[in-house]
Amino acid sequence: MSLKTEIRFRLNGRPVTVEVPVTMKTLFMLRDVLDLTGTKYACGEGECGACTIKLDGKTVNSCLMYAVDCDGREVVTIEGLKTEEALHPMQQAFVDHGAIQCGFCMPGMIVQADYLAENNPELSREEMCRGLEGNICRCTGYTKVLDAVTSVVKSGQ
Amino acid sequence: MDERVIALPVEKTTLIGKRIKKPDAPDKATGKTRFINDMVLPQMLIGKILHAGRPHAEIVSIDVSAAEKLPGVHGVLTGKDAAGLKFGFVRDNVALKNKVCCEHDEVAAVAAETEEIANQALGLIKVEYKDLPGIFSPEDGRKKDATQIHDDFPENKSLHFEFKHGDLAAADAASDLIVDNVFEVHHVTHCCMGTSCAIADFDNNGKLTIWSQTQYPYNYKMDLAPALGIHPGDIRVIQPPVGGAFGSKLDVYPYEPIAALLAKKAGRPVKVMYSREEEFKSAPTRQAAIIHMRTGCTKDGTLTFRSADVLLDNGAYTSWGPTIPVVMMRTTSGHYRIPVVDFNAQAIYTNNPYAGSMRGYGNVQTTFATAQQMDMLAEQLDMEPLEFHLKNAQKSGETTPQKAFLRECALDECLSTAAQACDYTNKHKQYSLAKGQEGRYKKGIGLASAIHNAGGAKIHKSDGCGTILKVDDYARATVITGASEIGQGIDAIINLIVSEELGVPLEHITIVNNDSDIAPWDVGVHASRTTFIAGNGARRAAVQARQQILNAAARISRMPAGDLDLRGGFVVQEQCGTKVIKLEKLLRQMHFQPEPELVMVTDYYEPNSQPEGADHTSDHSAAYAHAVHIAEVTVDTYTGEVKVDRVTSAQDVGRVLNRTGLEAQIEGGIAIGLGYALSEEMRLENGMLQNPRFRDYKVVTAPEMPALDLHFIESDCAEGPYGAKGASELPTIVIAPAIANAVYNATGIRFLKLPITPEKVSRAIWQKQQTASEN
Numbered sequence: 001m002s003l004k005t006e007i008r009f010r011l012n013g014r015p016v017t018v019e020v021p022v023t024m025k026t027l028f029m030l031r032d033v034l035d036l037t038g039t040k041y042a043c044g045e046g047e048c049g050a051c052t053i054k055l056d057g058k059t060v061n062s063c064l065m066y067a068v069d070c071d072g073r074e075v076v077t078i079e080g081l082k083t084e085e086a087l088h089p090m091q092q093a094f095v096d097h098g099a100i101q102c103g104f105c106m107p108g109m110i111v112q113a114d115y116l117a118e119n120n121p122e123l124s125r126e127e128m129c130r131g132l133e134g135n136i137c138r139c140t141g142y143t144k145v146l147d148a149v150t151s152v153v154k155s156g157q
Numbered sequence: 158m159d160e161r162v163i164a165l166p167v168e169k170t171t172l173i174g175k176r177i178k179k180p181d182a183p184d185k186a187t188g189k190t191r192f193i194n195d196m197v198l199p200q201m202l203i204g205k206i207l208h209a210g211r212p213h214a215e216i217v218s219i220d221v222s223a224a225e226k227l228p229g230v231h232g233v234l235t236g237k238d239a240a241g242l243k244f245g246f247v248r249d250n251v252a253l254k255n256k257v258c259c260e261h262d263e264v265a266a267v268a269a270e271t272e273e274i275a276n277q278a279l280g281l282i283k284v285e286y287k288d289l290p291g292i293f294s295p296e297d298g299r300k301k302d303a304t305q306i307h308d309d310f311p312e313n314k315s316l317h318f319e320f321k322h323g324d325l326a327a328a329d330a331a332s333d334l335i336v337d338n339v340f341e342v343h344h345v346t347h348c349c350m351g352t353s354c355a356i357a358d359f360d361n362n363g364k365l366t367i368w369s370q371t372q373y374p375y376n377y378k379m380d381l382a383p384a385l386g387i388h389p390g391d392i393r394v395i396q397p398p399v400g401g402a403f404g405s406k407l408d409v410y411p412y413e414p415i416a417a418l419l420a421k422k423a424g425r426p427v428k429v430m431y432s433r434e435e436e437f438k439s440a441p442t443r444q445a446a447i448i449h450m451r452t453g454c455t456k457d458g459t460l461t462f463r464s465a466d467v468l469l470d471n472g473a474y475t476s477w478g479p480t481i482p483v484v485m486m487r488t489t490s491g492h493y494r495i496p497v498v499d500f501n502a503q504a505i506y507t508n509n510p511y512a513g514s515m516r517g518y519g520n521v522q523t524t525f526a527t528a529q530q531m532d533m534l535a536e537q538l539d540m541e542p543l544e545f546h547l548k549n550a551q552k553s554g555e556t557t558p559q560k561a562f563l564r565e566c567a568l569d570e571c572l573s574t575a576a577q578a579c580d581y582t583n584k585h586k587q588y589s590l591a592k593g594q595e596g597r598y599k600k601g602i603g604l605a606s607a608i609h610n611a612g613g614a615k616i617h618k619s620d621g622c623g624t625i626l627k628v629d630d631y632a633r634a635t636v637i638t639g640a641s642e643i644g645q646g647i648d649a650i651i652n653l654i655v656s657e658e659l660g661v662p663l664e665h666i667t668i669v670n671n672d673s674d675i676a677p678w679d680v681g682v683h684a685s686r687t688t689f690i691a692g693n694g695a696r697r698a699a700v701q702a703r704q705q706i707l708n709a710a711a712r713i714s715r716m717p718a719g720d721l722d723l724r725g726g727f728v729v730q731e732q733c734g735t736k737v738i739k740l741e742k743l744l745r746q747m748h749f750q751p752e753p754e755l756v757m758v759t760d761y762y763e764p765n766s767q768p769e770g771a772d773h774t775s776d777h778s779a780a781y782a783h784a785v786h787i788a789e790v791t792v793d794t795y796t797g798e799v800k801v802d803r804v805t806s807a808q809d810v811g812r813v814l815n816r817t818g819l820e821a822q823i824e825g826g827i828a829i830g831l832g833y834a835l836s837e838e839m840r841l842e843n844g845m846l847q848n849p850r851f852r853d854y855k856v857v858t859a860p861e862m863p864a865l866d867l868h869f870i871e872s873d874c875a876e877g878p879y880g881a882k883g884a885s886e887l888p889t890i891v892i893a894p895a896i897a898n899a900v901y902n903a904t905g906i907r908f909l910k911l912p913i914t915p916e917k918v919s920r921a922i923w924q925k926q927q928t929a930s931e932n
Binding site: 045 | 176178179181182183185186187188189190191192194195347348349350351352398399400401402403432433643644645646817818820821824825826827828829850851852856857858859860862865
């Protein structure tokens, strides 16, 4: 068995302490150790974006990042966007615009879309396309995804 | 006597054509949905497969003793554990092999407590191979001295299909113009975002439960059973949410029986899940083919015949891929009015990966050829392409040579609507004139159309779907349907239909469709059939329930049932809308009355169509539909890059049911077709996949999506639910030839071989320039 180490970080707003193998990637810590299966494995090489999470406010491919590097940092996953009362506006927009079909890529897509909208209130359709280029969806053809993101940007939420 | 209540006419509906949300979307948007890939069962083991990693070889010896001894390993399997358990379309496959016929062949499998241990165990298995000469193209496979891949299949011949109609020699002689080309369509793969996964568990009565991604749960049992040597009745299929399917889950693939065989050996549940690299190498492909097509016409532009000689790369085993000629011949014979047809297709075994079904099955390949030849003929006739298309377009009431009866045919309207929406004819002329001029960027516009079955496809004896509908004492409806949900949105369609007929809110309807022990028979999600077939089933069941409820309300209210309606959770007077009784109150009264009655109805809907039959002449679908795409492209003549700027689509959808879901299907279908046309390609070298990763296999991402202008033609299909037809494959079928025709319009170069990559385009442009300068 691999050498293990204990790390502490904030996950979706709550402090966590967890022991992880030093070779484990963040994606598998989230899925297999912390049971947060919203973040998906789809390629494991940073090419598809299904495992996108926020780390200190910036999006990363959790499949490329060692879990130990979460130590002392702020991690937000798809499960952390929703409040007790309601879906996050980006999640609601994806639902309302029919941007979700099989939905497998959507956790990563929504986290990335939220990051883009949060950091650029003037986000254009072209910037959206470029910002979502690393998130592969095989179902939707992206059109409704872009419509959903546009609606959030326009509403200023 | 109870009165008969008929289904709501479309004029009286309130939701048809509106935007309905997918009921599973909130859970999918929040990461709450547990896909099969996310599932963990108590005591579950991880199964891993040892793939051969070579295309053709004998297995001289295999030693698993070290793997078996590794702590944490609970079972190791090799070819001897599956000996004789043949499965597949022609029973040419086994779960674990004694001989290697393609790169991903499954040589051994282990079940262990963790993935790490399973991988370690695979590394301890020693296999000695003796490599054999391989066959990597169907042309090589049919050579006289070619190595025979399977003992049971001489000359490497797999399936053969033919269809002849009319006198080809006479039609040939009567043609003023004939185009004759060889088209090559390549291997691509589905790239489902959720990789292939199965979880299997046996109970102590010998019954298997398999959690599966299948999109055809009932025939799946029949196909899986021989791979395990058990009775299909002893298999329960549970379908958790899946990360895409697109046809790839329409057959049994070896990892599924392997999960079951490991579960049996270990006595514990076993999960097998592919890595992305395994997915690229081991999941089915779209069928690759070489299509020699000829189309003739007279000088006034009337089509005289079409012939196609198709050679299919069967790959190592026979799944659904080599059966695509069943659809290919329908397109060859039914795409425009073709009086004489000659179709011939032969599949040849090779040591390449093998194809399954993929969205647009067979039609994608053939329409790439037919739609380009329509464009070629128009040019050679010096006729406006639109005029040529319209002249040969079938009309309602016509029958194709294979006896497909086009009850409601809207090809004319699709052509005219699309052409008008984007000013096709003017742009086509203008770009054609500009193509010889200087300049780096060339614009082009291309039109293509396609026909596809849109009311199921009776390739089995049945094309039916069962539905059970119950309405409980709180007026909540549960629809237990055979139809599978793989992301396409049948859940929203059924909710819409039942809500419409029973006047209950969408959110008061629950669909149960994920357990073969509960839900009734269905043929599966394929052939653009589910909205049509399961939608009709849901409607018929809902109408029965509506009738029963209104009859009960009539007895209680002493008003004629025909004067009553169900709206907003109430029984109301049909004319004035006055409330008669709250629906849930009525249902409780029905339960509690002296002669209690339960609202629980069943329906079995079998579409009005005939089985395909051995001679391939039958009206095999209850509806047919056309789609027209017009692609506008910019070709960078320096880099060879083709950018699709805009796609105008006009499709006969019969009737729009869920507008959002329909648009979503068409947009997604276009994206898959776009990748097929321009960038996706499984690069095989001697049977070995060179690009098993997204970095090297380019699927369409957001920046490549063109602007889309979608038009829906509502031909009001008499047999369809509220007039609707199936819709989801046509957009994938028709986009590639539209792009090829647009690239021709821009550059004057025909691309008969897919994909149309920058490398091919820039090379062709360079060659054209060389030829021009030499002359």
